[in-house]
Amino acid sequence: MKFDTPAGTNPIDQLKVIGRPTDRIDGPRKTTGTAPYAYERHDVAPNQAYGYIVGSAVAKGRITSIDTAEAKVAPGVVAVVTTLDYPPLALGKNNIARLFGGADVNHYHQAVALVVAESFEQARAAAALIRVDYARKPGKFDLAREAPTAPLEGGGSGEGSGAPKIDRVGKFEQAFAAAPVTLDQTYTTPDESHAMMEPFATIASWQGDKLTLWTSNQMIKWSKGDVAKTLGIPEENVRLDSPYVGGGFGGKLFVRADAILAALGAKAASRPVKVAMTRPMMANNSTHRPATIQRVRLGATRDGRLTAIAHESTSGNLPDGKPETAVSQTKLMYAGANRMTLMRLATLDLPEGNAMRAPGEAPGLMVLEMAMDELAEKLGMDPVELRVINDTMEDPEKPGRAFSERHLVECLRTGAERFGWNKRNAKPAQVRDGRWLVGMGMAAGFRNNLLMKSAARVGVDAKGVVTVATDMTDIGTGTYTIIAQTAAETMGVPLDKVVVLLGDSSFPASAGSGGQWGANNSTAGVYAACMKLRADAARRLGMDPSTATFADGKVSDGKRSVALSKVAGLSAEDAIEYGDLDKRFQQSTFAAHFVEAAVDAYTGEVRVRRMLAVCDAGRILNPKSARSQVIGAMTMGVGGALTEELAVDTRFGFFVNHDLASYEVPVHADIPHQEVVFLDYPDAKSSPMKAKGVGELGLCGVGAAIANAVYNATGVRVRDYPITLDKHL
Numbered sequence: 001m002k003f004d005t006p007a008g009t010n011p012i013d014q015l016k017v018i019g020r021p022t023d024r025i026d027g028p029r030k031t032t033g034t035a036p037y038a039y040e041r042h043d044v045a046p047n048q049a050y051g052y053i054v055g056s057a058v059a060k061g062r063i064t065s066i067d068t069a070e071a072k073v074a075p076g077v078v079a080v081v082t083t084l085d086y087p088p089l090a091l092g093k094n095n096i097a098r099l100f101g102g103a104d105v106n107h108y109h110q111a112v113a114l115v116v117a118e119s120f121e122q123a124r125a126a127a128a129l130i131r132v133d134y135a136r137k138p139g140k141f142d143l144a145r146e147a148p149t150a151p152l153e154g155g156g157s158g159e160g161s162g163a164p165k166i167d168r169v170g171k172f173e174q175a176f177a178a179a180p181v182t183l184d185q186t187y188t189t190p191d192e193s194h195a196m197m198e199p200f201a202t203i204a205s206w207q208g209d210k211l212t213l214w215t216s217n218q219m220i221k222w223s224k225g226d227v228a229k230t231l232g233i234p235e236e237n238v239r240l241d242s243p244y245v246g247g248g249f250g251g252k253l254f255v256r257a258d259a260i261l262a263a264l265g266a267k268a269a270s271r272p273v274k275v276a277m278t279r280p281m282m283a284n285n286s287t288h289r290p291a292t293i294q295r296v297r298l299g300a301t302r303d304g305r306l307t308a309i310a311h312e313s314t315s316g317n318l319p320d321g322k323p324e325t326a327v328s329q330t331k332l333m334y335a336g337a338n339r340m341t342l343m344r345l346a347t348l349d350l351p352e353g354n355a356m357r358a359p360g361e362a363p364g365l366m367v368l369e370m371a372m373d374e375l376a377e378k379l380g381m382d383p384v385e386l387r388v389i390n391d392t393m394e395d396p397e398k399p400g401r402a403f404s405e406r407h408l409v410e411c412l413r414t415g416a417e418r419f420g421w422n423k424r425n426a427k428p429a430q431v432r433d434g435r436w437l438v439g440m441g442m443a444a445g446f447r448n449n450l451l452m453k454s455a456a457r458v459g460v461d462a463k464g465v466v467t468v469a470t471d472m473t474d475i476g477t478g479t480y481t482i483i484a485q486t487a488a489e490t491m492g493v494p495l496d497k498v499v500v501l502l503g504d505s506s507f508p509a510s511a512g513s514g515g516q517w518g519a520n521n522s523t524a525g526v527y528a529a530c531m532k533l534r535a536d537a538a539r540r541l542g543m544d545p546s547t548a549t550f551a552d553g554k555v556s557d558g559k560r561s562v563a564l565s566k567v568a569g570l571s572a573e574d575a576i577e578y579g580d581l582d583k584r585f586q587q588s589t590f591a592a593h594f595v596e597a598a599v600d601a602y603t604g605e606v607r608v609r610r611m612l613a614v615c616d617a618g619r620i621l622n623p624k625s626a627r628s629q630v631i632g633a634m635t636m637g638v639g640g641a642l643t644e645e646l647a648v649d650t651r652f653g654f655f656v657n658h659d660l661a662s663y664e665v666p667v668h669a670d671i672p673h674q675e676v677v678f679l680d681y682p683d684a685k686s687s688p689m690k691a692k693g694v695g696e697l698g699l700c701g702v703g704a705a706i707a708n709a710v711y712n713a714t715g716v717r718v719r720d721y722p723i724t725l726d727k728h729l
């Protein structure tokens, strides 16, 4: 189904099932432990052996020898494979660091061997007996030291909206020099780790030259291609199955070492092998969000109109890596005639930097929205009003190009009203509650809404049960449920008459889960398949497809009403495709975040007391699962603002705090009452669902709202995230 013009009324608009706060259909399976995650799939292949990864002990260099003699004769050991047994394996389309093969070490904890044994403990014990000798080379590990002065040439892309090299509109330098009120500040954000609950995990089994991977992955189609490319086998010989994913946060967009090593281990052992990455290995073996150094310059008139906007971001990555696209939202947030954005990329020998939790916008808004708070103070203006008067209804860098929908001002106004923003004292460090200094802060939020092709197959059986199959994944987001709601609404059956099958690469290829594009695109693909099935069903029943109605498990044309089960066996496959819709309309989502924070006047401890997010993200398909997404994202915002930081050992080139004891993510006791308001304006230009992404939007801007609340509480401006207590004492 081609969707390239704004949607008229369609079956989704009935809102009998869509738009209702529906419990997760996979909830009982998850809460009773009967939804198996990758490592737990004991039944899919008999005689599974356990693999244990050995990671490099140096960050850069060459392996001169690997002695496996002792390990090979250790109790229970079935096979040992080392990186010297293979040539450097090809990179997947989306991998920056080589996952295995060859003597070169490019980053700390890069996989150098896999031990396969009868038990996990035996594999781990034998792994400790492997002796690896390295010729170590000096590496570059310090972003501030390696930061280049020249901007990046050519296109940086990343998975966000992608802002290549220098972009200019108007004359920034002149406008900034002439502006009566200006701000010029530099901010930093640290390296961060996904820290999802379920580690990278895969069970691999070969049937002749065909490989099956039961794995934990967000993007089945991409990853199937990457597995084939890395292993040098035809794509049709690879099957991935990932029906349940215990969190990905971007770490599982691409294939990691667990999948490749499980496949190589299974080959060497001639039996199925399962590999889970241990927690201490995840931060350095896989990917992370790269640290940034960002400079923002804003020039404004005395009444607060932005006349000059510049945002520069420097990040690092391995050779041939990509920058963190932290400037992308700045191209679209606010009006202003003279603008400049640029990115610089340092070559570092730290582990691969890649997509994590709203890449680009999350760290970009932590900075831009703190700068806006600082500008508001210089102007003596309310921070909400500053954002309101600089709102724009068209792409500020492409005049005439409208947003599909944009209700940022209503987010800001609604949020201010609901939060009691008028009670804020604009002068910092004025409000005391016992030993606590109390402040309020706010920030605007922004995240793009990417349109991507997505396919599904839908069929009906003799009981009138509708089964949907698509390789779409549910990474804890609620995909099973919104897909079931979509099929139920479109086919006119109750929710309990829908079966949803996900995550298998033998199903039609979906948009997958990433960049908050999953919900809108995958349901639109299911809608497309359902509409095709409706037409086929009507024709088979001798009805006019354009007027037949589907409701209460029946198909009717005004004269006859027939049970849907009468077309048992019928199935249809289709995909949603958008043409150039996203070129004609800028597709974005908007939010306003409000935070009340308290800072202990003596210890500097920060407690977030209240949080509110108002989201403008099209039609909300399921307010319950959407709210769950947003409060999870707001919680990540607390981590980003206050606790999360991978500490770099700049001598040896690794992340020191590579476990959940020392890489601190917020826990329940850190999180206050969180409120989420959805404006719920259907977006007829986003898809037939009129929905948009919302998950990552919940994170974008929160960090700055917290930082601004902390500043309002203390009067100390910390521009170096995370805001730990030592920085504002």
Ligand code: MOS
Residues within 6 Å of the ligand: 159, 218, 248, 249, 250, 251, 253, 355, 356, 357, 358, 359, 513, 514, 515, 516
């Ligand atoms: Mo997201 S970082 O695209 O999974």
